[in-house]
Amino acid sequence: MIEPRVETASEQATRTWDLAVVGAGYVGVPLAQVFAEAGCRVVLVDVLPDVVEALNRGESHIEDVPSEALAPLVGDGRLAATTDYEAIRDADAVLIALPTPLSKQREPDLSIVETAVEEIAKRLRPGHLVVLESTTYPGTTREVLLPILERSGLKVGTDFNLAYSPERVDPGNQTWRTQNVPKIVGGITEACTERAAALYSGAVETVHEVSSPEAAELTKLLENIFRSVNIALVNELAQLCERMGIDVWEVVEAAATKPFGFMRFDPGPGLGGHCIPIDPFYLNWKAREYGFSTEFIELAGKVNENMPYYCRSLVSQALNHGRQRSLKGSRILVLGIAYKADISDVRESPAVKLMTLLRNAGSEVAYHDAHVPELTELGLASVPLEPQSYDCVVIVTAHSGIDYDGVVERAGLVVDLRNATGRNGTRNGKVWKL
Ligand SMILES: NC(=O)c1ccc[n+]([C@@H]2O[C@H](COP(=O)([O-])OP(=O)(O)OC[C@H]3O[C@@H](n4cnc5c(N)ncnc54)[C@H](O)[C@@H]3O)[C@@H](O)[C@H]2O)c1
Secondary structure: OOOOOOOOHHHHHHOOOEEEEEOOOOOHHHHHHHHHHOOOEEEEEOOOHHHHHHHHOOOOOOOOOOHHHHHHHHHOOOEEEEOOHHHHHHOOEEEEOOOOOEOOOOOEOOHHHHHHHHHHHHHOOOOOEEEEOOOOOOOHHHHHHHHHHHOOOOOEOOOEEEEEOOOOOOOOOOOOOOOOOOEEEEEOOHHHHHHHHHHHHOOOOOEEEOOOHHHHHHHHHHHHHHHHHHHHHHHHHHHHHHHHOOOHHHHHHHHOOOOOOOOOOOOOOOOOOOOOOOOHHHHHHHHHOOOOOOHHHHHHHHHHHHHHHHHHHHHHHHHHHHHOOOOOOOEEEEEOOOOOOOOOOOOOOHHHHHHHHHHHOOOEEEEEOOOOOEEHHHOEEOOOOOHHHOOEEEEOOOOOOOOHHHHHHHOOOEEEOOOOOOOOOOEEOOEEEO
16 A cells, blocks of 8 residues: 655645545635635536536636636646546545535435545545535534545545535625635544645635534534524514514614624525525434434524515515505516525525415516526526516515616515615505515
8 A cells, every 4th residue: 555645744835736626516616716726736526517618618607706717727727627536536635515405304415425425435545635515414524424435445544634624605705705714624633634724724814723523514504503593583573573663674783883792684585595594404403313402493494484475475465555456466576586695596595485485376476687597497587677567576685786776766666675775664655675
């Protein structure tokens, strides 16, 4: 057996790495870009030939990574993509950025990660560093990845290194990007942590080491559960405020003036994206193994999942009172359908849920979203923004670049679920706010 290369700290800090990033999605592509820009040679491994071909032409399908930034990296050989797992043989480190969805029964589905790790295990060699970046429950790296990798006959800590380092990318965030968001690293052994930390410190500004992969896995879940619970709190408050005739946005705005002890969360039509609606249930599931029930997660999930239904009833009331119409037969324009502003991702978007509910109630639903030209799930395409042609405009995602005053002026009725119109009060003329 070839002895794994033992490096001094200074060697680790100065040498460049050859990397394989498995999964060329919202996480994998920005990660590959950051490492390629830091001077590493990076190959992205993905199962989708179209994605791979486009990347090799220097074309990015991820909004946060413009093609203008990607193309030079591809041009000078620092970044490439392939569908062939053989590429990982030449890499020093393999970073896994694959989806970790929930099953239909809302239980963790690690099948994509497991399949990929089987492929990695076939090609594992002494000296390899493997890091899981996908969000998952505490124990995944040790209980799921490690046994598959050790089936190769190689031993962790001596022959190869294994660590967990959660991705914290916030798509669309121009301030906090992969490079300047601190990276949490927890390895199976101390040597694993050190090696992973050495890798990341060459490309990201701050690396924070923790004592185990489990601590790193739970850190990521804590961050997302924190958001889910606080969003649920303010969503519940929004419903109470509606009964009390208080503008919840005014209250949130005012509370946010407190310079300490308060963090602002805004109400909305529900949770979206591939993290916050899903990740808390990874912990919820794992906790059951310990006979423990995670009440906050359950309650937050319940409140947040109810929001599209609540918003449908708000649209119904607005139509009744504002236009003497029912949902059935009304023409409704949904403005903004991505799961958050200024991105094109519609995964788990509450807009899709709300549109489905409105349709089921008999409304004729169209949408306008310059970021999402087509919504195949509902067989719709974005229509021109002509508020005057509809009984009601429902602002679900407040993308920038929209003239919301103009929308209010031209529309007969507006339901604003994001306070995009900025009117004071819950019912202001033809504007109904969440
Ligand atoms: N998107 C985010 O904002 C975000 C933020 C932090 C963490 N995460 C986590 O990161 C992980 C990846 O998420 P994402 O948003 O990048 O997913 P994604 O769906 O955007 O990308 C995943 C990529 O993996 C590819 N793929 C699927 N099976 C494969 C296989 N067997 N081999 C190789 N490639 C395969 C897909 O074709 C796709 O291109 C998830 O665990 C997610 O929860 C996501």
